[in-house]
Amino acid sequence: MNGFKEFLFRGNFVELAVAVVIGAAFSGLVTAFVSSFIGPLIALMGGQPDFSELTFHIDGTRFPYGGFLTALISFLIVAAVIYFLVALPIIKLLERFARAEQATERPCPHCLTNIPINASRCRSCTMEVAPISPTPEF
Template sequence: MLKEFKEFALRGNVVDLAVAVVIGSAFSAITTSLVNDIIMPLIGIITGGHDFSGLQFTVGNAVVKYGVFIQTVINFVLIAAVLFTVVKFMNRLKRKHQPQPEEVVQKLTMEQELLTEIRDLLKKERVKDQSWG
């Protein structure tokens, strides 16, 4: 059983997944900091320093903190926009570094060339007949 667990744990997919989770959590911390520490203060300047998280109302004994919800939605949208931009940038870099496939120039046989000429002539005649029409 220990041998099977070792094979499972050291299989490439499990290790790759573990690395992805660690890098993902580190990247999450970066994007959260970007939104909370850089973008949100700038939005605060634009909105006159208004912080949505303090908005609330009371119904009976319950306090409904709708401002926290609004702030969370704004954070989500900003984080999603940052991630979208980063992924788009990375895809653009990836495309630049990939070798472009060479166009395959196919040499036509004599028969194919003749058929192509006949087709083109028939198209010309059809267009000429339609213009008299």
């Protein structure tokens, strides 16, 4: 029983459970956004956004391909909304944070001990080191 309790309260398991719950809630939010705003915009431009009535028949067998077509279009729209409204802004934000983090140390060229960027002498081997000019930010 202790092994099961350790499994349940292990950090990764709890984090995964929280991620699944948050993901489900976020999925509902994105689906509602797409059905409330994106679907009507598509209907304005190209007619009805629901193609579930589209079918074809071969030898009396009905193939309802419209449901698949509607699901495919819905998936592509949801993926685009998530990418452009969530993933892309987070990627840009993380890039900005990464640029803001500048190195404060560098390796000594003689003994490879980390020394401050602006140091002119290594504290370990006492050799003189050339200063590094700061790189301009764009």
